[in-house]
Amino acid sequence: MKFAVALSLVAGAAAFTTSAPRAFTGVKSVGFSQAAVESRINTGLEMAKQVPHGGELVDLMVKDDEAKEAAIAKCTAEVQLSPRQLCDVELIMNGGFSPLTGFMDEATYQSVVENMELPDGLIFGLPVVFDTDDEDLQPGMTVLLKDGDRPIATVEFTDKYTPNKPLECLKCYGTSEIEHPGSFMVATEREDKDVVAFQCRNPVHRAHYELFTRALDDERVGEGGVVLVHPTCGPTQADDIPGDVRYKTYVVLKEETENPRTFWEYLPYSMHMAGPREAIQHMMIRKNFGCTHFIVGRDMAGSKSSVTGEDFYGAYEAQDIANEMSERLGVTPVPSLNLVYTEEKGYVTDEEAKAEGLEIMKLSGTKFRQMLRGGDDIPEWFAFKSVVKVLRDNQ
Template sequence: MPTTTLIEPHGGTLCELIVPEAEREALREKALTLPSITLTPRQLCDIELLLNGGFSPLRGFLNRADYDRVVEEMRLQSGILWPMPITLDVSEAVARTLNPGDEVALRDPTGLLLAVMHVEDVWKPDKEREARLVFGTTSTEHPAVAYLMHEAGDYYVGGTLKGVQLPVHYDFKELRHTPAHLRAEFERRGWERIVAFQTRNPMHRAHKELTDRAAEEVGGHLLIHPVVGMTKPGDIDYYTRVRCYRKLLKYYPEGRAMLSLLPLAMRMGGPREAVWHAIIRKNYGCTHLIIGRDHAGPGKDSSGRPFYGPYDAQELVQKYQDELGIGVVPFKLMVYVPDQDTYKPIDEVKEGERTLSISGTELRRRLAEGEEIPEWFSYPEVVAELRRTHPPRHQQGFTVFFTGLSGSGKSTIANALMTRLLELTGRPVTLLDGDVVRTHLSKGLGFSKEDRSINVRRIGYVASEITKHRGIAICAPIAPYEADRQYNRQLISSFGGYIEVFVDTPLEVCEQRDVKGLYAKARAGLIKGFTGIDDPYEPPSNPEIVCRTTEETVEQCVEKILDYLYREGYLKKEENGA
């Protein structure tokens, strides 16, 4: 049976949920007759850490009583500190098939059985309450809130797990340790004081200096423990990051540091997430955790306001430090002092001392524009690895995504842009028009809200593949819903450029242009759910380009887009022989 000993909160006992080998075959046989849930990428990360003990003392996805108390008080019903709701979200259709006392098989996308869940509760949560209390905001500019509101299912299923096996990974196998394995490795090495470094970004000289200082401060060793599950949309992919970490390891003193990968789905929850990270690292056998500036924060909103204070996370973890049973090593921002050729925490810099730093945004800009990255900032091997997978912007693929009402002129401008790009460049250009895609890619889909969302996201998926392989995709669906457009933006931006073009044409003008008579049929009630008539069009909140076809010609719109592509570096004048 799974280990369920919870005598001391985070006191060293792992709650591993994989059943003994003799019971697994019986569970597999039983699961053949049970309903199944196919887990999402986030749920796969969560179940791996539930099954391997990384989320000890949890024995499954939170039931309603535990969920409510975690949201309100950061505690389980037992009183044990736990800051983050770990929930199995499902659609209403799935929820209606489940009742307390049922069992359900949890599978990966290939159908592989991972666990059988004993259902304790099925309920519809108040997501706004969860967002406000857990993340401190209901703004969907916060990535976890956006996921909660637009991606997660509307119902939660809570219950205990009997694990059959962990999710399968084929990459970096030698770096994927369970908590039990990592504890055993520390013991084998004779490490007693271990400070963990949480990261979702490449590490550079400032990180090296910070982690060296932390290991020296605790008089122990360093675990570089990067997240390789879900991180913030737009982050550098973990394959690149892990190759960078490996290059960095050689710069540490012999025997000081080791690298292990954490399959965590981050929520970017700031202070609460920092407490969560501390619990997880304690489960993995660490005695200390580095908490840096704005630990696990998502940064700022569109108005420039940070979601969390720079040291809120440090303060909350220190508040619960004794209860957590893991030491905190707080660090402030590290800056380079060129006159001394060294790094210092910013609070140790003397008045008048000159300092240098490069932000993550500035680093991405330099990579995108092919600019020099100085050696005081990073190591040559790390920079070379980053350049391999993040070439200058003019060598990347990109997607131009048009959105607007039917009859706004999207398809006309998109076709004109395609011909101009074919004229100016030697690159492959693919046009994904809404009507054409429905004929070939989405045949059989109707025009319900759900079907329209599926159609737009399918277009986004194809565009992401084109962008990934450094081609140019032009998309021209109506795409009426902001959530679908944001989903596509996040997906495509992880592979290259994403340029949203809002073709802002008034409804009355679109109706006048309607050669198919669709608006007239919608007005007459012959077509239901027609965008702009009896179904809303949600204008983009922050498009890169706005084209107003009542004021601008097709040629002017195309030139506006091309000017943007040249200005932002997606195209180079040399491609036109200029």
């Protein structure tokens, strides 16, 4: 089974379009994603200031066992989902990919690849298709999608086509080089408040925490705004920390830094490392979770060539496209502060540190991992003790 990301496919793989997936409440798909489903469906909280992308939040969850069994009975085949496919299915059925109600047909796929928009003109960052090399799957079949022994959703395949992968790579990832790794609602009842989303795919360290808490002071964010820390817990790059371990770090940090203006949820999303296009995708998804603002980091969702070591995208390309598409998308980008730690004043902006001649303390990611493996003391200005413990316990 192959995932829909262009450069993960074998040559000639076919993409299937399906009717709306039917998802089963109470069915645990993967350990870290169930919280996201439950937060979207079961909290009973009202939408905050933001409106869903496309105007209406999609909810395809089956609500009772009788309906679940009836849906399963109609299936004539079973398909095991890959971790990446599982993420897409959950985001379709819980509304994270609103207004999608199923995987994209060929016309929709082409429109998103070529124009970064759905056929009706609504902006959409990346194509969402169900890719497979299984020749037995044909239009008209109703299929049960499973994660191991667990039934996740049923779909009716309605269309079969061969996606234009070279064009998709070039348009969506900005490169045709095959080495490229990708070539809720907010838990608050405070209505009419801005909600700032913070996206990450790594454990949250001190600098990250300072960044997203200080974002509430940005002039673009209204008084009384809150932050939704919304990490992606699906597959990322091969050398990243596994999703289940990242999830554990978020749980302990949520407890350690309990803050009435900071909320934590977990996104069953698989990273594409598509740079600018992925920034749009992240903003759109967070819009469907009720967020009005989105922190756009420097070199967001970026990737380097393993051959030359050069970046595929410019450092500010993601921020530039976020600003360009902000009004159309209905989400306000908030640039991330370039924070550094200083001996004299703690965390300040890099500009302030240089202007005042402050001593900047540095610790690279490579050095941090070496210290982690070696059992060395990690400076508390760099990482939270609770996070370090989780990482060491799961090495």
